[in-house]
Amino acid sequence: MILRASPSPSLSISTAQFQSPTLLIPNLKTQFRYKYRRLAKSVLLKTKSSVEQDLDGLPPEFYDDEWQAQQREKTKELRRRQQEEEEEENRKIDEYREIGSRMKGYPQEEVREARKLVSSFIRAAEEVEERIEEAAEKGELNELVLMVIWNRLDLARRDEEKDAIRALDLLYRRVETEILKREATPSMRLLNELLILHDGFNEEGWLKECRKLMVDTFPREDPFTLLVPEGFDINMHEGQLKLPSEADDVLLRVDFVREVDALLQEVRSEQSEEQSTQGLDPESVANRLKQQEKQRTIHQVEALLDLAATLKC
Structure with a gap:
């Protein structure tokens, strides 16, 4: 005698159902939706409990809406200041570029010589007066030298270097006075x-x-x-009378x-x-x-x- 196992109730599917698989789809969808809801609910509960555990260690101000609004305003103010600092930095960069481009129209060799001359004035310290007069006698003082001094003075002013400002301002005035004196009329x-x-x-x-x-x-x-x-004796003079050479x-x-x-x-x-x-x-x-x-x-x-x-x- 051959023993046959009775079919399981869950597997008792009629031949018609087995031959039509589309009849299983509604049941599968229902089971999947049910399982998904249970899973989502458990995840939300776990997430909520973990957040509550994380919030337990925060100060009481964190739960205050007014305090949070103040923090947001502070953040906005900080970002505004950062933007202002960036704009100020960009402005200074543009100004430095403008200062550096002032002498583009001059020959580079003359610019280098003028910078060397100004550097020698600065290094001369107490002997700067003699160095300026010596340069004036050689004809080395001109508009380009004044431009180099002015550029250095302008940079010192923008960097708020008070000692450099005073020293360069005096140097500029002294060189300018020497140039004007050389170019001035006798009067x-x-x-x-x-x-x-x-x-x-x-x-x-x-x-x-x-x-x-x-x-x-x-x-x-x-x-x-x-x-x-002076000392001319007309009684002893002979010939044509000429103007003295120094008359001019x-x-x-x-x-x-x-x-x-x-x-x-x-x-x-x-x-x-x-x-x-x-x-x-x-x-x-x-x-x-x-x-x-x-x-x-x-x-x-x-x-x-x-x-x-x-x-x-």
Whole structure:
């Protein structure tokens, strides 16, 4: 006798069902949906419990909506400051590029020589005056040298290097004065020498020295003295009378008075356009001191003009 196993209830599928597989699909979908929901629910429960465990160690402020809003505002402020710093850095880079491009129109060899000359001025320290005068005698001072000094001064100002600013500003003014002195007319060179004689205290003694220098500089104002050199004896002279070779270098008193008066008129017109500052901030105080110094110089030039106008040569 052959024993046959009875079929399992779960596997009891009719022949019609076996021959039509599409009938199994609804049951499979239902089982899959049920299992998926159970799995998703268990995952959510585990996730919630793990988050609650993680939040247990945080400070109480974390649960405060107002505190979180403040933190978001701080984050926005930090990002804003970072953006401002980046913009400021980009602006400085553009300015440095602009400073570096100022001398592109000059020959590179001349630019290198000018930079070497300015570096020698800086290294000269206490002997800078002699070095500047030596360079002026050789004809090495020009606009390009001033441009190199100005570029260094501009960079020092942007980097807020106060010591370098003071030193370079003085160097620029000194070189500019030397260039102007070399290019100035005889009248302006004499005026500069007369102003330098002032010690800042003794006004009467200064005017006496200026009178003596004027008498030594201006020629005698009679026609004969202007035409012939000093010591000329007309009774012993024979032949054609010629002008002395140094006649072109002679500075007449009338020329000095005319140029100094024109300079004063120009300076007065510029001064009338300037507005006096009344503030107490450092910039306003510095401007007032400059105006006072300029006014003192104008008074000195006016005194020299009166002295030259009344001088009897």
